Structure formats: C-alpha cells, structure tokens
Amino acid sequence: MTHQRLSLLKIIKRSLFIFLGAVLVSVGLEIFLVPNRIIDGGIVGISIILSHLSGWALGLFLFLLNLPFLIIGYKQIGKTFAISTLFGVTVMSIGTTLLHPVPGLTEDPLLAAVFGGIILGIGVGMVIRYGGSLDGTEIVAILFTKRTPFSVGEIVMFINVFILASAGFVFGWDRAMYSLIAYYIAFKMIDLTIEGFQESKSVWIISDNHKEIGDAIVARLGRGVTYLSGEGGYTGDDKKVIFCVITRLEEAKLKLIVEDIDPSAFLAVGNIHDVKGGRFKKKSIH
Incomplete structure (x- = not known):
C-alpha cells in the first residue's frame, strides 16, 4: 500500500511540474515571442512560421507536428516518456490557443527575446527534468545519433540553425537575430533548470x-x-x-x-x- 501511495505521489508530482512547465512555455511564446515575430528552435519554431504564413492557430501546428514524433518515441524510447510528452504537448497547445488573444507585454523585441527566452527555458527545463519533452526534434536527434557519428546536441543544433535561418526569410533578418538571442537564453535556462543552482x-x-x-x-x-x-x-x-x-x-x-x-x-x-x-x-x- 505504501509503495502504491509513493508511486501515485510521484505520478502526481510529475504531472504537476510538466503541466506548469508547459504553461510557462505557452506564456513565453504567446505573451513575448509570437507577438514580436520571434521564434524558438525545433518544432516550436516551425509551428510559429507555419502559423504566421497560414493564419491558423499555433496550438494546432504544435500538436500535429509533434504527433508523429510521439508515436516514434512511444515505440523507440518508452511508454512513460511518450505519455509524459503527449501530456506536455497537449497542455502547451491548449495554452497557446487560450493565450493567443491576450496582448503581448512589450513591443520591444530585445525585451521580448530576453524574457521570452527565460520563461520558455524554465518551462522546457521543468518538463525535461520530470521525464517529458515538448519538441519532436529531440526524439529525432536521439534516433539519428544511433546511426550517425554526431551527438544529440550537434544534431539538434544543426536542425535549429536551419530553422532560425528560415525565420530571416519570413520575418526579416533582424527578427532572426532576436530569435537567436531568445534561443541562446532559453538553452542556458534549460540547463540551469535541469541541473539546478545546486548542481x-x-x-x-x-x-x-x-x-x-x-x-x-x-x-x-x-x-x-x-x-x-x-x-x-x-x-x-x-x-x-x-x-x-x-x-x-x-x-x-x-x-x-x-x-x-x-x-x-x-x-x-x-x-x-x-x-x-x-x-x-x-x-x-x-
């Protein structure tokens, strides 16, 4: 009975932090980055570009583009990881849809890149720390690293450089550079959130x-x-x-x-x- 109670508490704790992390990502995107035409890397960046070009909801692309990778993750990486990721992606997709009508807090792109990157990084770090993911490119990188001499980090970096460069053609090169700032800050905050100040x-x-x-x-x-x-x-x-x-x-x-x-x-x-x-x-x- 005690073991079952501890397992239930772990599941509740994991779900709570993945939920909070996904909500923070939604805030970072819709309150800071998206209103200022600044993108992040990975599926999130692709979704922002497609949402801008098509006029469709960002949350729709976030869910649909991640879905194939969730299926791959379920088969190749594990059931718990896939379920945690599905939960996080669903919360993020719904969160961005609900927050989309809310006006951004700043029109200064530098402030948006800095604070958006911080909030986004903390959110993604929380989700990763508790066993999930919010981006299918990480799953792709894990699978590719088994067949190539490149590390997961190198593959993710290559994909993200391509995506961030694409933002220059869609939003302008100044926004692409702001996107690079946001991506760098988010990357550092992810590391800090996962490892903690007491690394x-x-x-x-x-x-x-x-x-x-x-x-x-x-x-x-x-x-x-x-x-x-x-x-x-x-x-x-x-x-x-x-x-x-x-x-x-x-x-x-x-x-x-x-x-x-x-x-x-x-x-x-x-x-x-x-x-x-x-x-x-x-x-x-x-």
Missing part, C-alpha cells in the same frame, strides 16, 4: 597539507572527504589526494579554504550530472 561538483585536491584542508572542509562546509593515495608522475613522490563532492554554491567557499591553507595546492573542479548514495545531501537554499 553537484567533484573536487580533487593535491596538497602536502591534505589533512588540514580535509578537516577544514568537514568543519566549515560540512562535507565528507575521501583521502586517496597517489604517486607523482614526475617526482615519484607519494601523494595524498582529497576527493569530495560539493554543490555549485559551495565552490567559492571551498576555494577560499584551500587558498588560506595552501596557496600552491593543486585544485581541480568538475561538473557531475547526478549523485546518489553515500552521505552526500544537497542542502536547501534559504
């Missing part, structure tokens, strides 16, 4: 004062450390390597700790996409 980072420190630095990290950051044995490739000397995992917000403080104790210490920081197990817990931001 995990791995830290490697090599220092003769390893014990003092390790104790300071435990005391001042509250993070556990692991001491690894190493050997200098040039000198052959035995070295102690400190390994720990921190959040993005703790990076600056950790660097200060190391700088205070040993300014000559070797320090390497890298991004980690996921951390599970052990004693690591992401601290809430207040």
